[in-house]
Amino acid sequence: GESVGLHLPTLSVQEGDNSIINCAYSNSASDYFIWYKQESGKGPQFIIDIRSNMDKRQGQRVTVLLNKTVKHLSLQIAATQPGDSAVYFCAETYTGRRALTFGSGTRLQVQP
């Protein structure tokens, strides 16, 4: 029911620590993956993406790892800051499909 959806998995970290957010996907045909950050009352904001021909991609303070064998995606945030507090979603799609399929989200709470 609706109350179940409210209980997002939550990751609580101390400011300055590294954070790792995980995501499992089920469609073996998926070949493009995106991580989004969503703050309260706002739309999802693009963080980083990766295609299936890569297993790692780095951005500014963020790294995405892709393990196609076990269909697992992770987002690593270095030196986590209070401004990183938000809900993080992974999303997937495949060549020829324009829609994204979003995961259920993880809430990141950064303690000062």
Next chain:
Amino acid sequence: GAGVSQSPRYKVAKRGQDVALRCDPISGHVSLFWYQQALGQGPEFLTYFQNEAQLDKSGLPSDRFFAERPEGSVSTLKIQRTQQEDSAVYLCASSLEAGTTEAFFGQGTRLTVV
């Protein structure tokens, strides 16, 4: 504008009422998407436009939902005879090229059906 703009930000509708939600994409963006986000869940795809052509409407939950983008810019999502289960945030996103690469989302319209 600088980003995707949606209006209204909040809409309260009585059950059975028709509603219209507006999306102004980033100027020049070819692709436009509508997603529905229930409380505490990830967004779910509703429909996709490439310019004025609605190329994918597989996510529309019923024939009460209708979307249009007649001139290839502004889009309207219309919900007829609203039901309580339609209560959600409706998100619009646009991208410069055909496809989903780096789509930019608006802030959404929160629809509450009472």
